[in-house]
Amino acid sequence: MTDAKQRVLLTGNDAVVEGLCCAAGDKRRIVYAGYPITPASEIATRASVVLPKRGGAFIQMEDEIGSIQAVAGAGLAGAIAVTATSGPGFSLMSEGLGFAAMVESPLICVNVQRGGPSTGMPTWMGQGDMMQARWGTHGERPVIVLVPNSVEETLLLSYEACMLSQKYLMPVVLMLDEIIGHMEEPITVPDLPPIPLDQDVEIIGDGHRFHRTGLTHDLENHLPRINPQAEEDVVRYLLDKVKRDAKEIVKYETYGNPADAEVVVVCYGSESRAVKAAIKQARKKKFNVAMLRLITAWPFPKDFFRKLDTKKRVYLVAEVNAGQMRIEVERYIKKGTVRRLNLMGGRIHTPAEILYALKSLVTSH
Amino acid sequence: MRISEHPYADLLRIEMMPNIWCSGCRIGRVKNAFIEAIEHLGHDHDRCTVVSGIGCSSRIAGYLRLDGIHATHGRAIPTALGVKLANPKLKVSVMGGDGDILGIGGNHFLALGRHGYDINVFCLNNFGYSMTGFQHGPTTPLGARTITTSAGNPYVPINPVAVAMAAGHTFVARSTSSHPYHLIDCMISAMKNAGPSFVEVLIPCMLFERRNKIKSLEALFVEKAKIKETMSVEDINQDDFTKEISLGVFRNAPKREKHRLSLVKAAKKGTGKQYHVDFQSMTSGIKHMQIRMEGTGGQGIVQGGKTLINAAMNMDPKLNSTLTKKYGPEMKGGSCVADVLLSSQAIDYPFVEVPDLLLMMSDLVTKERGGEVIINKNGTIVADESMVDFSLLDNFPETVKVFKMPATRIARENFRVVVANNVLMGFVCKKTSVIDKNCFKAAILKSAPPGTEEMNLAAFDAGYEFGKT
Ligand code: SF4
Secondary structure, eight states, X not given: OOTTSOEEEEEHHHHHHHHHHHHHTTTOOEEEEEOOOTTTHHHHHHHHHHHHHTTOEXXXXXXHHHHXXXXXXXXXXXXXXXXXXXXXXHHHTHHHHHHHHHHTOOEEEEEEEEEOSTTOEEEEEOOTTHHHHHHOSSSOOOOXXXXXXXXXXXXXXXXXXXXXXXXXXXXXXXXXXXXXXHOEEEEEOOXXXXXXXXXXXXXXXXXXXXXXXXXXXXXXXXXXXOSHHHHHHHHHHHHHHHHHHHHHHOOEEEESOTTTOSEEEEEETTHHHHHHHHHHHHHHTTOOEEEEEESEEESOOHHHHHHHTTSOOEEEEEESSSSHHHHHHHHHOSSSEEEEEEOOSBSOOOHHHHHHHHXXXXXXX | OOGGGXXXXXXXXXXXXXXXXXXXXXXXXXXXXXXXXHHHHTOOGGGEEEEEOSSXXXXXXXXXXXXXXXXXXXOHHHHHHHHHHHOTTSEXXXXXXXXXXXXXXXXXHHHHHHHOOSXXXXXXXXXXXXXXXXXXXXXXXXXXXXXXXXXOOOSOOOOHHHHHHHHTOSEEEEXXXXXXXXXXXXXXXXXXXXXXXXXXXEOOOHHHHHHTTOSOHHHHHHHHEEXXXXXXXXXXXXXXXXXXXXXXXXXXXXXXXXXXXXXXXXXXXXXXXXOOOOOOOOOOOOOEEXXXXXXXXXXXXXXXXXXXXXXXXXXXXXXXXXXXXXXXXSSSSSEEEEEEEEESSOOOSOSOSSOSEEEESOSHHHHHTTSOOOOOTTOEEEEETTTSOGGGGOOOOTTSEEEEEOHHHHHHHHSOGGGHHHHHHHHHHHHHOSSOHXXXXXXXXXXXXXXXXHHHHHHHHHHHHHHHO
């Protein structure tokens, strides 16, 4: 990052496109295919202006199913392939995400979460798609889900999503929420090195003449091979991509000292900004509290929780859904107690609300 | 002859043979016609891609030693489009059945005609869902027996050629697997066409024959088909293949593609007058400031927020700031809030808790909250005279400054109501002197739609002048 560079005001939605442009550099082609939906539409608007100018392609598809399939195709042909949507569209993309995982197409799928279910609240935030992002495909597939909490981090994670998708040849989901997508913050666009196309990866048109199928297949030549052993091989191979490297992929932020804290507030996305404000205030009052913010929701930082679970303490999972990531925290916390603080959507907690909850949980004041 | 010595061995995945098709099925013949067409055109095998969906005919992609994707059911066209967009030099073809392309994938088929990309769609029409045992599909003839219409199909079939014509595919043809040379010709012409091409290929399915007691569909095709040089409306509108089948080219008009490309070129050239305002940046000394602008949708509240944050950035580029917005799904009339935070520190919670500056374009938000106006005890309120009920603004300590001003009226009388937000900005700029005038103006220019720059700046000036009184 250079200081001389001017700061620019961007929304989170804008930053998604900027992050991809950093990843593409001058050489790579970005293909954006998407269908309009609030609150993700601005990503398409920016892509439609920016991409054609830099030799990329933008297309507004007929629906979200077409969108995810188009980027799956573009990914197999060597492009930086991206689509963006929100809840209802993300539901329609479920099958395509599974397909992309199966044929090993690197793509980036952005879900700017809004209040759900169904049409829900198009212009208001939600965090109700966390488990859908993990499980919302039939069968099992590897999953990487990144959850930024600022405009700057959206840019960085958009770049990171591109890198991870290319490295593991799989779809990576970038989960914003309406607040992060629409909020404007000044950022300095960093100098990130372009992500080159891996020369060892076969792409369409490079002379390898490969075949990719959504059917269970032979891992060597990708031709259909349908029997229990083939299924065993394929699914294990796919899942192992993320499982094997989970330690490297996992990202989180801590504030305060969770190992020592009496209460650890677990959060992610825009909600984490209220949590951090509340923790700062609480620590001024000498509450022994800390924050853990998930940056990768999936893979989940289970080792972090396992290690932390040495004594009795409270884990307060603050999220804007009925308690989705709480389920995951509970899986790894045996000695401590997991509590929840939920809103169903539309807004995040205020720092005052979180502080109020903390007051009832800490004993040391 | 060994299979590896076959003249088309380079184009076949011999390891996949024998194929899965029934004996008597003619999908293989369509696959061979496709190979013949590619060879005739001399296409580089490494640059040809075949994308298919799910179904008997979609298996063609797996037997061709070309780049191929065997995609999900119905989604061959968008998948192919993605490939084409990633690498426009590739020759991209789609192979699929009637159910795949016209049923589950129908929307993609329509959109391709409109989008106009150079993709060849070969639709093998066997009148039903064969792979799953022959259920009725979009082209199943009226009265035909399938395993889901055992008493006869009660649904009127769609006409693939007519749909392709209506959707705007620039090459549209029909052939059958019983007319291999004709089929090859159609495929060659389709691949030559630079826009979206559609060829309907009638094929027999053994399951359809058996269930409907037809001895040989192949023979029926040969008997009923007429190859024609020119097509009439009646040829397009044929709806019963057991009576007559016109084969040939219904449309070969690549003009639309040229038109599309010319539009793309024209769009690349920009036009318009450039406006510019010089401003000076400095260190503002702002520690933490919370600004809320509220009103109803359509009043430019979000735009106002943008102007505020941009103006602050212009003034002090080192300042941290956030702009968040809350509004309903309706464009007009709903409550609307824009929160701008300015701070020398990192900003965590990005919403206004207690505003230092509250700009009320209307009182809807406050009324929805129950009438309580929250303001810092040293804060400033600027309210639009005609839009805010002043009884809401009575009970403040002396330290709170309250300004009432006619932003909407000034805008309506001198400009247009839509610029009322900028009239208010001008007034705020003069009265609060937190942010410099030119920083504001440059911010307004940044987000004013082309052609409205002058009006928006004049609105700001009018508000500023009013602030002097
Ligand atoms: S079911 Fe019909 S379409 Fe499928 S392979 Fe057999 S004959 Fe061909």
